[in-house]
Amino acid sequence: MSNAVTIVLDDSIFLFDSNDDCDFAGGDGIFTTFNATIMRAKANCRFWYQKMEPGTTIEFYGFTPPQNTDQTFLVTANGSSDLAFPGTYPEPSIGDLFYTSTVTDEELATWEINMHTNGPLLIFDYAVVAVAEYEELQGKTIIVDDSNTEIQWEPEGNWEERRNYTLYGRAETIWVNDTDLHPATRPHGNGTHESDKVGDSLIFQFQGTSILVAGIAPLNRTVESLTDRPIFNPPLGYFNLGLNFTLDGYSQLVTFTNEDLSLPGGSPHFPYFRNDSLSEGNHTLIMTVVDVTGNTSVIIDYLTYNPSFATVRDKPTFSISNSTSAPSPPETQSPDPTPGPESDRGAIAGGVVGGVVFLVLLALGVWLVYRKKQQARRLYQRESQTMNAPTSNLTIAPFVLLDPTEPLPSKGYPIIFRNTLDIRKTARTNRTRTFLPPNLAYSNKYS
Secondary structure, eight states: OOOOOEEEEEGGGSEEOSSTTEEEEESTTSOSOGGGEEEEESSSOEEEEEEEOTTOEEEEEEEOOOTTSOOEEEEEETTEEEEEEEEEOSSSSEEEEEEEEEOOOTTOSSEEEEEEESSSOOEEEEEEEEOOTTOOOTTOOEEEETTOTTEEEESTTTSEEEESOOOSBOOOOEEETTEEEOOEEOOGGGEEEEEOOTTOEEEEEEEBSOEEEEEEOOOOGGGGGTOSSOBSSOOOOOOEEEEEEEETTEEEEEEEETTSOSSOTTOSSEEEEEEOOOOSSEEEEEEEEEEEESSOOEEEEEEEEOBOSSSGGGOOOOOOOOOOOOOOOOTTTSOOOOOOHHHHHHHHHHHHHHHHHHHHHHHHHHHHHHHHHHHHHHHHHHHHHHHTOOOTTOOOOOEEEOOTTSOOOOTTSOOOEEETTEEOOSSOGGGOEEEOOHHHHHHHHTO
């Protein structure tokens, strides 16, 4: 299934009427928004974006006015009254998607979209635009929602996918026309992926020069059991969340605790990881949960990156990775993850196999030693029997030598040897001479 390529447009790149009815605000102290900036409508305010491609869709995100103010607005294309579309905010005082617009007039080379507020207290945050096939992407930021299938969630089925819910942390106080606002918020795309299990991971492959992993600021989830509605500045019990980010083989451990969060717990657009200085080319990001202490979790909402390809047609297609294992976090920065049951079973199986192999080799060695000793014992016994054999029954026969004047026996007469001291006659007996060994001849002479 292919996913549409969408780019995110911060409110700061929109144009607006130069009067006191609209203004921009930004900075770390603003509140939980995309890129920490907002555009505020103090009265009837108009703001617009000029470079829309024909057939593309644009979505507006922000905080809608409270209940007691005007809940209507007007959208026009190219400032034409013929292309005017009245609208109503989906609900009051909520941070979420509040309008989607599509212009399909192919006669327009590019078109301008205008947003007219009919009253005060709209807080515009950012827009998301579906990219046309040949639209130039240089300098743009692509946003990838957690529901996009380009993100792999491992192991499959472990991550909890939550949809259509309101965050428990409320946005910080917003002052507009001396009005104190406390709007509730929803995650981008109205959904998230959440995990509290050590070993769970996400894998994302992309071609670009930056990467951001954003989600909901971690908190002690006990707060969700205390109330059924968002609360301002929710209490934070103790927790420790450890995440290992591996980018192209290089690992970095990031730890979040209840004492050092940059945003209140439960806030949207929380940056879990960012790298804005990547080289152009393909990259692989792996995030792995390595520690969860306390009733907390990691909640991923979306990813963004700056592409290094020119148009959607040039966007590479990556194969699904078969590897779910990530490099271990640095030893000096992260606690060792607790071994799971799978690693225990593997260690036990390896020990059993190793023990069996050792016993087999030991038995084979013992048998070979025993066999060698038995062979040596049998050889010794045979030699002893030969050396101790009785000699009293041995008879000494005369050594018979053929008469050298006679011809050798023909081939028809075989030579038969009975023992080493007795050689039978091989020719006629009346033509042989008899010789005795010297020792016997000497003894017979004086007997």
